[in-house]
Amino acid sequence: MKKFFSGFLNLDTRLFVRIYRLSGKRFSDHIFYGISRLGDGWIYAVILGLFFIVAPQSALSLIPAAAFAFAIESVIYLIIKKNVKRIRPFKKMEDITSLIIPPDEFSFPSGHTAAATVFTVLFGTVCPVAIPFLVLYTTAVGFSRVYNGVHYPGDVFAGAALGGIAAKIGLFFFY
Numbered sequence: 001m002k003k004f005f006s007g008f009l010n011l012d013t014r015l016f017v018r019i020y021r022l023s024g025k026r027f028s029d030h031i032f033y034g035i036s037r038l039g040d041g042w043i044y045a046v047i048l049g050l051f052f053i054v055a056p057q058s059a060l061s062l063i064p065a066a067a068f069a070f071a072i073e074s075v076i077y078l079i080i081k082k083n084v085k086r087i088r089p090f091k092k093m094e095d096i097t098s099l100i101i102p103p104d105e106f107s108f109p110s111g112h113t114a115a116a117t118v119f120t121v122l123f124g125t126v127c128p129v130a131i132p133f134l135v136l137y138t139t140a141v142g143f144s145r146v147y148n149g150v151h152y153p154g155d156v157f158a159g160a161a162l163g164g165i166a167a168k169i170g171l172f173f174f175y
Contacts, residue, residue, distance in 0.1 A: 012154040016089055019146045019153070020096060029099055032144040036100050039112035039141035044119045051127070058126045061175065069118050069170025073163055077111050080162075084108045090149040099148040110151045110159030113142040117163025118170075125171060 023029055048066070052059035086108035090098040103111070120134040142156035151159075 008154070012152045013089075015153045016146055016151075017093075019143070020089070020149055023099060023147050023149070028147075032140075032147045033100055035140045036112065036144040036148050038137075039116050039144070041115055044115070047119075047123070051123075055126075062122060062126050065167075065170040065174035066118075066122050067170075068174055069122060069166045070115070072169055073114050073118050073166035076162060076166065077109060077114055077159075080109055080158075081106050081111075086152075086155070088150055089152060096149050098150055100150060102150040107151050108155045108158060109162055110142060110145050110155045112145055113138065113151075113156045113159030114163035114166070116141040117160045118167045121164055121167035122170065125175065 023032070048059060048062070051062075081104065085106050088098070088102060088105070088107040090096040116138040120131075120138045124131040124134050138160070142151075142160060145151040145156055146153055
C-alpha cells in the first residue's frame with residue numbers, strides 16, 4: 001500500500017509540473033488568474049441572485065439544499081485540511097512560484113474545486129441546460145488552481161469528489 005501511495009504522489013507531482021509549465025505566458029496567466037478568482041465564491045451568490053430574479057420558485061427551492069451542501073463541504077474540507085496538511089507545490093518545490101495567493105497554508109483538498117463542484121451539481125439540477133457550461137467552469141477552476149501553482153491535480157480531484165458528495169447530500173435532504 002505504501003508503494004502504491006508513493007507512486008500516486010509521484011504521478012501527482014509529475015502531472016502538476018507538466019500543467020504548471022504551461023504558465024508564464026502573460027495572456028493565459030491573466031485568464032487563469034481570473035478563473036481562479038471566480039472560484040473564490042462570490043460568483044455563486046451573484047448567479048443565484050440573478051436566478052432568483054428569473055425563476056424565483058426554482059431558486060427558493062434550491063437555497064436549503066445549497067446552504068446544507070456548502071456547510072457540509074466547508075466542514076469536511078476544514079477537517080481534511082487540518083489533518084492531511086499537504087504542503088502546497090510552490091512551498092515544496094524551489095522552482096515553482098505561486099501565481100495567486102492561496103487562502104490557507106495547505107493544498108489538500110482544493111476548496112475552490114469543491115465549492116465549484118457543489119455549485120455545478122446543485123445549479124445543474126434545477127437548470128440542466130446549463131450543465132455543459134457549469135462543467136466547463138468547474139474544470140477550468142480546478143485546472144487554474146494547478147496552473148497557478150497552488151494545488152496538485154490530486155487535490156483538485158479530491159475537491160471535486162468532496163463537492164459532488166456534499167451536493168448530493170444537500171439535494172437528498174432538501175430538494
